[in-house]
Amino acid sequence: MSRARRGTAPVRPPIRLFRNLSSKIAAIPMVLVGLGVFVGGTIWTVVYSFTDSRLLPRLQFVGFEQYERLWSTRRWLVSIENLAIYGIVSLVFTMCLGFLLAALLDRKIRFEDTFRTIFLYPFALSFIVTGLVWQWLLNPDFGIQSVVRSMGFPNFNFDPLYNSDLVLIGLLIAGLWQGTGLIMVIMLAGLRSIDEDIWKATRVDGIPIWKTYIIVIIPMMKPVFVTALVLVTSGIVKLYDLVVAMTSGGPGISSEVPAKYVYDTLFTRQNLGQGFAASTMMLVTVAIILIPWAYMQFREKRQ
Amino acid sequence: MKKTLSLLATTSLISAGSAACAVDLEVTHWWTSGGEAAAVAEFARLFNENTEHTWVDGAIAGAGGTARPIMIGRITGGDPMGATQFNHGRQAEELVEAGLMLDLTDLAEEEDWRDIVNPPSLLDSCTLDGRIYCVPINIHSWQxxxxxxxxxxxxxxxxxxxxxxxxxxxxxxxxxxxxxxxxxxxxxxxxxxxxxxxxxxxxxxxxxxxxxxxxxxxxxxxxxxxxxxxxxxxxxxxxxxxxxxxxxxxxxxxxxxxxxxxxxxxxxxxxxxxxxxxxxxxxxxxxxxxxxxxxTGGDAFYFPKIDNAETEAAQLELASLMLSQEAQVAFNLKKGSLPVRGDVDLEAANDCMKRGLEILASGNIxxxxxxxxxxxxxxxxxxxxxxxxxxxxxxxxxxxxxxxxxxxxxx
CATH class of the missing domain: 3.40.190.10 (Periplasmic binding protein-like II)
Incomplete structure (x- = not known):
């Protein structure tokens, strides 16, 4: 600037905003949609969660009333608890099983392609189909229980979907059956990207195979684990269709989940304010998990 | 010769005119089980036979809990159907308050619905600020x-x-x-x-x-x-x-x-x-x-407001038809529910339905x-x-x- 004032040839630095102009123009619609639909929709939802809107939205503010009612509603508390239990168990099991299956397939077994296809196939089904299939399999009068009983074990009992204490196990079985295959494939890709020389080196050093996995391979696969983690977690938070197809929240309210509470209050119960309050709470929960993670990711990049 | 020609011309004009008035009226409901589907088919048959309009069936599978959000979504989202089922009562209350439903009061006064519909509480459920917005069509009892x-x-x-x-x-x-x-x-x-x-x-x-x-x-x-x-x-x-x-x-x-x-x-x-x-x-x-x-719960039909005079005329015709004696008998016999008017004869009704009718007549409701x-x-x-x-x-x-x-x- 000072040089320009003295009258020397003005060599203007290129304005940052105009760099890659065409790609920026191309991105404008996407940015607008993102801002309008996601950010705008989120703000709208949060604002209306403080109103007493019923079937149609109206701006009649009632403070935190919807939130007070939400947190004193048993069904919501049960939903949160269910999601937490389902989330933790399903996270641990999908990651462990996914990695275990991938590691086994990676041992250069015969028919690897066949096994990989079999494990991945359930992922091609929607949660609704998965839920219906397992609803029949777990039905005590037609499914596993009746088959085992007819084989000569008349006292065999296995009806998780009709027992409030076991219903989450039923959901987990179906959820794991559907989701583990994908994680296995991702892990397998990660394992394949590990250099063959590393295996040779550990063999020369005489490190047992299981130890190699734990101290060498798994740390090297960190990015793969992060990807898998994000995929599994986002699947857990939006858990809805599996529950609707398998139990529709029953027996009683023992398999309710937050997303279903939101849908039911918004649409069948015609209480927008309450539904928005619940969905805002879901957003807050996701934010609590995601913000520290995103913060860490960005800090690492800056370093 | 000239006279016949002009006569021919007029008749063809009239028929052309009436053909233009024929409306495809989409009717949404959640009646999909065997008996229910047979009952609603009676309405469709009578509507197609007695008017020049066509009944377009918009059955939504799943119970009311599944169907109602879809219906409400279509009405509030600006894609209203010609007519839609709701249960008597407060399910459509806010839609009426928001002015999204057709006012049927003139038709109701013309046909004396106040005197026809029994029990009158059914019509009260359709009424908001003295105006009538729905046609009760049957009575279902839980008891x-x-x-x-x-x-x-x-x-x-x-x-x-x-x-x-x-x-x-x-x-x-x-x-x-x-x-x-x-x-x-x-x-x-x-x-x-x-x-x-x-x-x-x-x-x-x-x-x-x-x-x-x-x-x-x-x-x-x-x-x-x-x-x-x-x-x-x-x-x-x-x-x-x-x-x-x-x-x-x-x-x-x-x-x-x-x-x-x-x-x-x-x-x-x-x-x-x-x-x-x-x-x-x-x-x-x-x-x-x-x-x-x-x-005396049951079902009622609402007619979302559509800015088209021909459609509106067809909606009113359907509303009138649903409450007619013929439609009431045909529909309710198939559905197993009780009619909303006391002046129809349900001879074909079985013992249980007759007991229901007796209780209804005695006013224990x-x-x-x-x-x-x-x-x-x-x-x-x-x-x-x-x-x-x-x-x-x-x-x-x-x-x-x-x-x-x-x-x-x-x-």
Whole structure:
């Protein structure tokens, strides 16, 4: 600037905003949609969660009333608890099983392609189909229980979907059956990207195979684990269709989940304010998990 | 020659004009089970035969809970259908308030709906600020205990004639390996059964105090304590019934696996389809055989406002047709529900329907809970009821306390 004032040839630095102009123009619609639909929709939802809107939205503010009612509603508390239990168990099991299956397939077994296809196939089904299939399999009068009983074990009992204490196990079985295959494939890709020389080196050093996995391979696969983690977690938070197809929240309210509470209050119960309050709470929960993670990711990049 | 020509021209003009007026009217509803679909087909047939318009069937599979959000979404989203089903009562209240529904008052006055519709409370549910916005088409009552004669014969006991006998006969049924009370696991069924027991056991005054005046003290009082205890008893009797849908539960009665079921009069359609005869193969106890009262819930049709004079004319024609004597008889015989006008002759009705008609004529009627409580309150009660019915350790006292709290908050 000072040089320009003295009258020397003005060599203007290129304005940052105009760099890659065409790609920026191309991105404008996407940015607008993102801002309008996601950010705008989120703000709208949060604002209306403080109103007493019923079937149609109206701006009649009632403070935190919807939130007070939400947190004193048993069904919501049960939903949160269910999601937490389902989330933790399903996270641990999908990651462990996914990695275990991938590691086994990676041992250069015969028919690897066949096994990989079999494990991945359930992922091609929607949660609704998965839920219906397992609803029949777990039905005590037609499914596993009746088959085992007819084989000569008349006292065999296995009806998780009709027992409030076991219903989450039923959901987990179906959820794991559907989701583990994908994680296995991702892990397998990660394992394949590990250099063959590393295996040779550990063999020369005489490190047992299981130890190699734990101290060498798994740390090297960190990015793969992060990807898998994000995929599994986002699947857990939006858990809805599996529950609707398998139990529709029953027996009683023992398999309710937050997303279903939101849908039911918004649409069948015609209480927008309450539904928005619940969905805002879901957003807050996701934010609590995601913000520290995103913060860490960005800090690492800056370093 | 010239005259004939002009005559021909006029007639062709008239026919062309009337052809232009023919409207394809989309009608949405959630009647998809066998008897229901046959009943709604009667409306379609009469509409196609008697008017130049065409009925476009917009059945939405799944129960009302699935269908209503879709309907409301279409109306509020600016893609309204020609006509749509709702239950009598408060489900469409806000849509009417928002001015999204066609005002039928002129037609209603012209055809004297006030005098025709019986009971008049049905038309009141369609009325907002003195204007009429829907056509009630049938009456469904919840207050029936259905009994399987086969189950009682095989257990070697007489078919009960009231709730106390029903409870007393239960051990014999259980000994014979049968389930005394069939009950689907869905919240609306459990809540409905409780409502029936409340009217029968707590009495009309207490029921009205809670459901109409929303009096929480009565809900917490001794009359309802009795109901909750009876419900806990019924819960034990239905402990082994592993079904979800109401028609699966009814099927347990038809096959003699279960003794009884508390369910609305639509269950009758299932018995009929199975070829069972009322009074011989199954019997029905209105009001659990204690209080012979029926509630007058049911279905009504609303006509979303569409800015097109021709469509509006077709909507009014359909509204008028649905309430006509011919349509009322044809529809309700197939549906197993009661007609909304007292001046039609249902000779073909079976014993159970005739009992319903008698009770209706004698005026022992109550509004349906859907007419008096908002969907929000109903939903909260359903949540509480389904937990209570599916958990044998949930005590009657706890359930009653929570119930009174919900009633106190009701709007």
């Amino acid at each position: 029936w205990l259905w009994l399987s004669h086969q189950a009682y014969e095989e257990a070697g006991v007489d078919v009960p004639t009231n709730w106390d006998e029903f409870v007393a006969a239960a051990p014999a049924l259980e000994e014979a390996g049968k389930i005394p009370l069939a009950m689907g696991g869905q919240p609306w069924q459990q809540n409905g059964a409780f409502g029936v027991m409340a009217i029968a056991l707590a009495g009309i005054e207490a029921w009205e105090a809670v459901n109409v005046d929303q009096n929480a003290e009565v809900a917490a009082g001794p009359e309802f304590a009795r109901v909750f205890e009876a419900a806990a008893e019924a819960r034990a009797l239905s402990a082994r019934s592993n079904v979800q849908d109401w028609n699966q539960a009814t099927n347990m009665l038809i096959t003699g696996q279960a003794g009884g079921q508390i369910m609305g009069d639509w269950a009758q359609g299932e018995f009929q389809v199975a070829g069972l005869v009322a009074g011989e193969d199954y019997s029905c106890l209105p009001g659990l055989g204690v209080n012979e009262i029926i509630s 109550l509004p349906d809970a859907n007419q008096t409580l908002s969907p929000d309150t109903q939903g909260q009660i359903e949540d509480m009821m389904t937990e209570f019915w599916s958990d044998q350790n949930y005590t009657a006292e706890d359930a009653q306390r929570l119930y009174a709290e919900i009633i106190a908050r009701a709007d």
